[in-house]
Amino acid sequence: MAGEIALLSNLTQAAAERKVALAVALTSYLPCTLAAMEAGLINEYAASRVFEATACVSEDVAAEVDSLLAGRFENRNPPALRRLVNSLLMRVDPEGYERRRQEKMAARRLEIRHGDHGSSTLFAELPSDRAQALYAACDRDALAKKRQGDKRTMDQLRLDALVERCLGGHGCAGKPKAQIFVHIDLPTLLGLRDNPGELTGCGDISPEMARAIAFDADSVWNRIIDEPMTGLPIDLGRENYRPPSAMRKYLQVAHRTCSMPGCNRPAQYTDLDHATAWKDGGGTDKVNLRPLCRVHHVLRGEPGWTFTTNDTGTLTVTTPNGRSYTEDPTGFA
Structure with missing residues (x-):
């Protein structure tokens, strides 16, 4: 059947096989995903993210995850949907998830593919925490140079920073460690529970991985224990427009990522935006301030875009075509 589809639709054999496999999964053990697709809540690409x-896992486990997705498809883009599926898989099949994580870690590799015109591509498959740390370090180096007036693009600067770090160039000399946040609740940290942790910008991680990071004496991570924190300001009123570093860190911990629904950029690499503008009476406090990455911070001022925040600080974004998307910090609302 896949061969016939490929001939009739100009698809490659591999692409046709993927379409057939997706169709079989949707019509057998992913009925909720199929229903969401038929209702127009997701497209074929988003459905393929669930399938992949x-x-x-077994069809029984996949079917259980699919049933838990019911009612959660709306206003989720494909990356956000896949993150939710992975979080559900961790909860439905924790032992299998940890086994697969260990297998992936053992299969880590670096590959080079040489292309045309003197350009090559490096592919690295590695644990998410290490990948996030490498990207964050290069992003920080790139941002520092951009602020100094460097005319290279951020993509160019990040790549050049990676090369400098790997080859021992001046870009890595005396650099502070990148700010990476790993969230873990206290009972899980103590081994009393096995709730998933969260690697900011990546999503849920297994409790074993979160504990390993938290107790690693050489860890570069900022371990965030989810309990009331002391020593951080709660409200600065209208005495200051720019929050001090303590308030900034509090907001980074509280929001974790850019507040734009579907954006996974870690909060430590965002701007702090006043929900109610300072000139309109908005305060510099934990409810009125929220992290927005530079792209979405600029987008807020574009015609037709509306950013509204309720009393709890939850952000709803309405696009020029009238569709609304609401921030879901936990991913399980």
Whole structure:
């Protein structure tokens, strides 16, 4: 069947096989995903994200995850949907998830593919925490140079920073460690529970991985224990427009990522935006301030875009075509 589809639709054999496999999954053990697709809540690409994320487990486990997705498809883009599927897989099949994580870690590799015109591509498959740390370090180096007036693009600066770090160039000399946040609740940290942790910008991680990071004496991570924190300001009123470093860190911990629904950029690499503008009476406090990455911070001022925040600080974004998207900090609302 896949061969016939490929001939009739100008698809490659591999692409046709993927379409057939997706169709079989949707019509057998992913009925909720199929229903969401038929209702127009997601497209075929988003459905394929669910299928690919569950292809590593049995049909029974995949079906259980699919049932838990019911009512959660709306206003989720494909990356956000896949993150949710992975979080559900961790909860439905924790032992299998940890086994697959260990297998992935053992299979880590670096590959080079040489292309045309003197350009090559490096592919690295490695644990998410290490990948996030490498990207964050290069992003920080790039941002520092951009602020000094460097005319290279951020993509160019990040790549050049990676090369400098790997080859021992001046870009890595005396650099402070990148700010990476790993969230873990206290009972899980103490081994009393096995709740997933969260690697900011990546999503949920297994409790084993979170504990390993938290107790590593050489860890570069900022371990965030989810309990009331002391020593951080709660409200600065209208005495200051720019929050001090303590308030900034509090907001980074509280929001974790850019407040724009579907954006996973870690909060430590964002701007702090006043929900109610300072000139309109908005305060510099934990409810009125929220992290927005530079792209979405600029987008807020574009015609037709509306950013509204309720009393709890939850952000709803309305696009020029009238569709609304609401921030979901936990991913399980």
